[in-house]
Amino acid sequence: MTERIYNFSAGPAILPVEVLEKAKSELLSLNGIGMSVMEISHRSKHFEPILEGATSGIRELLNIPDNYQILFLQGGASLQFSMIPLNFLPENETADYVVTGAWGKKALKEAKKCGNASVIFSIAEEGFKSVPTQDELTFSEDANYIHYTSNETIEGVEFKYDLDGSGIPVVCDMSSNILSKPIDLEKYALIYAGAQKNIGPSGVTLVIIRDDLIEKVPDAQHSMFDYRALAANNSMLNTPNTWGIYIINLVCEHLKKHGGLAEMEKKNEEKAQILYNAIDSSDGFYRGHADKAARSLMNVTFRLPSEELEKQFAAEAAAQELDGLKGHRSVGGIRASIYNAFPRKGVEALVDFMKDFAQKNG
């Protein structure tokens, strides 16, 4: 195997080596059929068990009851920013948006094009450092749904609880922390996630939607925006991303084999703790962006004393095979994305580098 480096990219992100090895071994001939998964019909008997495996894998890992449909769509999480209001937020009706970062803001922008998207929580002025507690949220009485982002990938702030909508359907963008820990799935009416962090490659979007929400899809909806039609056709209203679904199936098998989401959560907490400890014990050389209570287990964001030092940090780290640490272009700083597949050893290597860097430049 070619030597692999430590990849801190926010997404597309690191995948389990075991999954990549398996895909490599089957690349030319899937199960001895003489064709790769990318070369066969999505309606063939060879693809059927793959779609079934990915669906049942997600269902098992997240403990999803039968009254939820699992869809593998295209257009990224970004298309869901539009598809959700196009289906559930008619003109003159209301949906509540909890905005805790850049992605929530984008979702809000699209919803405003459809109906009354009401911002019930936002702290943009302070640079999106925290998330509200459940008690801080008051929902609009007539809200069709509540939308929030469980982990803001750019700022590195994460909800530590599953939001309770008090009967209003809860819609959640879980792109960057899905499968990182067990969740109370039945609190949600719709969950969506771009696959390219914890689930698989880019180009597939996982949507988990409850049947009663599907019933609210307008009759005249365009077919490709129509959750009812997409569910009725088992995500195959058009040609799905077969390669992406294949990798998702392998990732699910991998997660099940390695203890499921409870085990992932334990490992993720340990990894994040190592990194946050290094920040907190640096005598202020490194400053965490997020408030402690909202610190993300997936995207650890921090600043150095100057932008020049941040640039130097990212460049020197990359030269030592610690790649992808530059913060998002919109906020700067450093961001270490440490998703499920990211090894603890890589976090320890980063901490060693941080200590060394602070000593030389502090």
Ligand SMILES: Cc1ncc(COP(=O)(O)O)c(C=O)c1O
């Ligand atoms: C939380 C979150 N939401 C949405 C998106 C957009 O995803 P996509 O590029 O699949 O549209 C991202 C991408 O990184 C994200 O992190």
